Amino acid sequence: MKFQPIASHFINGEYVEDTAGEHIDVIYPATGEVIARLHSATPAIIDQALNAAKAAQAEWAAMSGTERGRVLRRAADIMRERNRELSILETHDTGKPLQETLVADATSGADALEYFGGLAGSLTGEHIPLGGGDFVYTIREALGVCVGIGAWNYPTQIACWKGAPALTCGNTMVFKPSETTPLSALKVAEILIDAGAPKGVYNVVQGYGNVGASLITDDRVAKVSLTGSVPTGRKVYAAAADGMKHVTMELGGKSPMIVFDDANIENAVSGAILGNFYSSGQVCSNGTRVFVQKGIKEAFLTRLSERLATAKIGDPLNEDVNFGPMVSENQMNIVLGYIAKGKDEGARLVHGGEPIDGDGFYLHPTVFADVTDDMAIAREEIFGPVMSVLDFDAEEEVMTRANNTEFGLAAGVFTNDLTRAHRIVAGFEAGTCYINTYNLAPVEAPFGGSKMSGVGRENSKLAINHFSEMKTVYVSMNDVEAPY
Numbered sequence: 001m002k003f004q005p006i007a008s009h010f011i012n013g014e015y016v017e018d019t020a021g022e023h024i025d026v027i028y029p030a031t032g033e034v035i036a037r038l039h040s041a042t043p044a045i046i047d048q049a050l051n052a053a054k055a056a057q058a059e060w061a062a063m064s065g066t067e068r069g070r071v072l073r074r075a076a077d078i079m080r081e082r083n084r085e086l087s088i089l090e091t092h093d094t095g096k097p098l099q100e101t102l103v104a105d106a107t108s109g110a111d112a113l114e115y116f117g118g119l120a121g122s123l124t125g126e127h128i129p130l131g132g133g134d135f136v137y138t139i140r141e142a143l144g145v146c147v148g149i150g151a152w153n154y155p156t157q158i159a160c161w162k163g164a165p166a167l168t169c170g171n172t173m174v175f176k177p178s179e180t181t182p183l184s185a186l187k188v189a190e191i192l193i194d195a196g197a198p199k200g201v202y203n204v205v206q207g208y209g210n211v212g213a214s215l216i217t218d219d220r221v222a223k224v225s226l227t228g229s230v231p232t233g234r235k236v237y238a239a240a241a242d243g244m245k246h247v248t249m250e251l252g253g254k255s256p257m258i259v260f261d262d263a264n265i266e267n268a269v270s271g272a273i274l275g276n277f278y279s280s281g282q283v284c285s286n287g288t289r290v291f292v293q294k295g296i297k298e299a300f301l302t303r304l305s306e307r308l309a310t311a312k313i314g315d316p317l318n319e320d321v322n323f324g325p326m327v328s329e330n331q332m333n334i335v336l337g338y339i340a341k342g343k344d345e346g347a348r349l350v351h352g353g354e355p356i357d358g359d360g361f362y363l364h365p366t367v368f369a370d371v372t373d374d375m376a377i378a379r380e381e382i383f384g385p386v387m388s389v390l391d392f393d394a395e396e397e398v399m400t401r402a403n404n405t406e407f408g409l410a411a412g413v414f415t416n417d418l419t420r421a422h423r424i425v426a427g428f429e430a431g432t433c434y435i436n437t438y439n440l441a442p443v444e445a446p447f448g449g450s451k452m453s454g455v456g457r458e459n460s461k462l463a464i465n466h467f468s469e470m471k472t473v474y475v476s477m478n479d480v481e482a483p484y
């Protein structure tokens with residue numbers, strides 16, 4: 001096994017195994033080869049991880065913010081030093097091209113560790129003066145043990161986007177990666193220990209959805225942060241509500257991208273490529289409903305097809321390759337099902353639409369034109385390399401159609417009309433919007449969804465509020481007046 005870790009789980013600063021847990025085969029999506037074999041967490045492992053996180057929390061929270069921040073910033077440096085090795089692992093776990101993982105995974109995780117590490121020393125409450133000399137002060141406190149549950153598309157990034165703000169605030173974490181991509185979170189845990197994090201501060205347990213479900217309902221857990229689909233989000237939110245736990249939900253989307261006829265077509269095509277085919281289309285915020293104004297539709301499609309024909313599809317470890325396989329055979333089959341539906345429903349196939357022969361889970365980047373709002377490929381999240389191009393005539397019409405979805409993760413507009421761009425963005429029912437670009441997610445900016453796409457925000461200073469709470473302290477400088 002090429003990437004067999006020492007053991008399946010990382011608890012209290014060390015690798016831990018329990019072979020009684022169900023088998024998890026980790027498959028390299030480019031070849032179908034098994035690269036590691038792990039075990040799902042048993043109840044004993046879950047208990048051990050929660051105990052470790054609980055035991056470590058008070059001491060971690062009692063350290064100064066500057067000390068906690070130093071650990072996170074050291075971890076960021078180690079991640080950057082080990083970027084190539086971590087990227088090769090991420091490519092094996094996910095199938096994403098090394099060309100991408102070298103710049104978008106461990107580096108993005110390191111950005112989160114560095115950013116939140118930098119904030120740690122400045123997390124404070126406030127002083128609120130009241131009449132007659134009385135005052136209130138607030139203390140920003142950690143929530144306690146936080147559970148992170150990850151999707152399979154950005155395993156390192158998700159492990160850090162959840163871990164960094166949680167740890168900065170003095171919480172500890174038990175993280176459960178998707179069983180499809182379980183390897184890189186173990187490296188994040190190792191790196192935090194190498195950076196000086198006390199044992200038990202960041203733990204990783206493997207497993208299927210049932211492991212996530214047991215973590216959420218445990219009394220030792222104060223908060224759950226999930227990245228996953230809307231159906232899973234519903235279940236996790238409901239389970240957390242029972243224990244009145246804090247939640248962050250980063251869920252799915254079917255985001256609109258609107259291209260007006262005054263847009264720079266080359267930039268709009270670039271945005272549509274980035275927003276549909278990066279990571280083989282397995283990105284939650286993708287702009288998969290591309291509304292193109294009728295006057296430029298054919299020019300847009302022609303240029304898009306020309307540029308897609310130059311995509312380098314192949315071995316993801318070859319750094320010239322920029323389009324890799326889907327994460328799993330299962331996901332490839334889901335996407336093929338949607339491609340068949342698109343054809344059945346009468347959409348015009350402009351590019352791709354077929355799997356690629358071989359052992360890996362490869363599909364061609366696929367574009368449908370003449371898509372209408374009622375087609376399944378325009379309504380449902382596909383989570384693969386399938387772009388739906390829809391036509392429109394007027395601004396008011398496209399605004400209504402763009403918002404006509406239960407999702408609200410992201411939305412974008414391409415136009416050279418400044419006032420129209422801002423008018424459109426003001427009208428979007430989405431948490432993350434783009435003008436003349438698409439799919440950027442710098443750690444300094446809040447990221448998250450509206451409507452069914454989520455609750456709360458990741459990244460930016462806002463994430464601090466989702467991993468801490470305020471204690472209010474009323475101080476009287478006067479005698480206490482009582483009625484009798």
Ligand code: NDP
Nearest residue numbers: 150151152178179208209212213228229232250251252284
């Ligand atoms: P899933 O919703 O299937 O799974 C997400 C995680 O939740 C997995 O670790 C899964 O474990 C776990 N899980 C499943 N059921 C439960 C349960 N009942 N209780 C607790 N945990 C559970 O998503 P995918 O992994 O398939 O990821 C794709 C989805 O994630 C897409 O919808 C995508 O849009 C979304 N996503 C959202 C992002 C965002 O930031 N908004 C970013 C990336 C992806 P297991 O895998 O074993 O089922």
